[in-house]
Amino acid sequence: MxxxxxxxxxxxxxxxxxxxxxxxxxxxxxxxxxxxxxxxxxxxxxxxxxxxxxxxxxxxxxxxxxxxxxxxxxxxxxxxxxxxxxxxxxxxxxxxxxxxxxxxxxxxxxxxxxTPPGASLKDDAGPGSDVVDVAAILGGFERRVATQNFRGGEITAVMGGCSLDMRSASIQGEAVINVFAFWGGVTLKCPPDWTVVLQGTPIMGGFEEKTATPPHSEKRLVIRGYAIMGGVEVRN
Structure with missing residues (x-):
């Protein structure tokens, strides 16, 4: 993946x-x-x-x-x-x-x-979902994730805002989130023991990390994607 x-x-x-x-x-x-x-x-x-x-x-x-x-x-x-x-x-x-x-x-x-009943927990974007796929278009979207096996996903904000609270979640190794902010903003809140790696590309926009240095690097959250006249902020 x-x-x-x-x-x-x-x-x-x-x-x-x-x-x-x-x-x-x-x-x-x-x-x-x-x-x-x-x-x-x-x-x-x-x-x-x-x-x-x-x-x-x-x-x-x-x-x-x-x-x-x-x-x-x-x-x-x-x-x-x-x-x-x-x-x-x-x-x-x-x-x-x-x-x-x-x-x-x-x-x-x-x-x-x-969607098959057995796959609903993994395909939706609810608190227990392992993978997120959320979008905010001309509006706002807020969601909490509490799964202990978070595997990443995709977040899109077009002239709107997305907020994903993952402070109650955990990662088994590494997770990757693809973000796309076009005239919009994405805010990601992660636990203090996650290592955040920003690999995004800002185009008249910005990626900003406001996280403390974790005690170890066993759990990695990789942020990829684009901020086109928009912003992506990661904090804990």
């Missing part, structure tokens, strides 16, 4: 790096008067496409894939509108967000009904 997470993170970093290089080359060519791209500033919805692409490359869950695809779709629609190819007025079509949220809720409900 850890190798799979690592490979996914490397892929997303490559995609992100290529996108940043592309934008840098475009602005350099513009400064050299070789091309005219000053209108690119009006195409700020590219931020949604970049964030969605990074999420798709970094996620391991269907929820993450839906979110990444949704961000890319929103960015494409807004850019096509600015190019006068389509007429996309977000003030008129904002109910689409409600429809999308409803579809997401229905999907989660149907998925939970298909």
């Amino acid at each position: 850890k190798d799979k997470l690592h490979s996914k993170g490397v892929t997303s970093q490559i995609v992100l790096g290529l996108l940043v290089i592309l934008f840098g080359l475009l602005f350099l060519l513009d400064n050299l008067d070789l091309i005219e791209i000053r209108r690119v500033v009006t195409f700020w919805p590219m931020v949604f496409i970049i964030a969605g692409t990074v999420k798709l490359c970094d996620t391991q869950s269907r929820n993450g894939q839906l979110l990444g695809g949704g961000l890319i779709g929103l960015g494409v629609l807004m850019i096509l509108d600015r190019m006068n190819i389509i007429d996309f007025d977000i003030r008129t079509l904002w109910p689409l967000f409600l429809i999308g949220a409803g579809i997401f809720v229905l999907y989660k409900a149907l998925e939970s009904r298909r």
Whole structure:
């Protein structure tokens, strides 16, 4: 599982790096008067496409894939509108967000009904769950985890906030959490005997660790992912 997470993170970093290089080359060519791209500033919805692409490359869950695809779709629609190819007025079509949220809720409900009874404790994000998969979109999410065999998971905050309290939990060796904060924040509270390893990538955002040095390093919590104009804080 850890190798799979690592490979996914490397892929997303490559995609992100290529996108940043592309934008840098475009602005350099513009400064050299070789091309005219000053209108690119009006195409700020590219931020949604970049964030969605990074999420798709970094996620391991269907929820993450839906979110990444949704961000890319929103960015494409807004850019096509600015190019006068389509007429996309977000003030008129904002109910689409409600429809999308409803579809997401229905999907989660149907998925939970298909989950075998014996697997429910490991697949949900309740206090006894070994793996978390939570998301906060335009809202807040708070959850406590008390399992004694925490194995990590995935946390997403898009224009919202996620708070995960793991102070009553324990790790058998190492656990990995993939975080994705886009215009949002993630707060992780862990026990004092956990060693926290931050391997995240901030993009106009930040990763912050406010933990005391544990007496030993038998329990390791590895934090990977991205904070895009958002923040991730780990404390105990």
